[in-house]
Amino acid sequence: MIARRVGRTADRIYPSTTATVDGDLDLIAIEKAMNGEPVNLTLPEKIRAARLLANRGYDNAAIGRRIRSDRSTVAGWRNNGWPTA
Template identity: 65%
Template sequence: MNGNRIGTGQRERLYASTTATFDGDLDLIAIEYALNGEPVKLTIPEKIHAARILESRGMDLTSIGHRIGSDRSTVAGWKASDWKPGKPVPKPKRPPAECGEARMYRQHLARGEKCDICKAANAAADRRYRLTGSRKEAAA
């Protein structure tokens, strides 16, 4: 059988550079392998450079992330920060516990205090957990 399946023929090869193999800290040969979907380990600056090239060629962020070995949200963050590495967005801190919450009951116990309101909230959360598998209250 001499035929090719549709989509398996020769595809256009992408090049990071035509003459140079290094540009500062960038290994352009490794970037070229990543551009063409070949498995290679890249540093963060190399991933950003490859992602920028692929994005300029019209690829979607999910495909770019798959090719360079990063997550789509990481590539979107690089694009949003003008293709510069940035710090990850910190998770919002949980507000402090207030009296009447199950987690406050555990804090009262640790301090050796008694609070009937928190004890009742903890009992309700335990009942909910046994019935539904979740300690969270149902959304109203």
């Protein structure tokens, strides 16, 4: 069996921006999280990453794996309109 590590393939996700920060959000950290790379995010950064992944069609479980949150937490954010925390 061949294992694939999230974020280590040619299908890297690039949020469409050239900025590196948006207010208190670290957009570089968000991009790393979206690609499954280990990074410490604030709650607002996790929610932004989750929303961007959801907009790309990822389900709650896949989003949770990438941003290191439980899928039920992601479902709660989605059901509450992606709160800005």
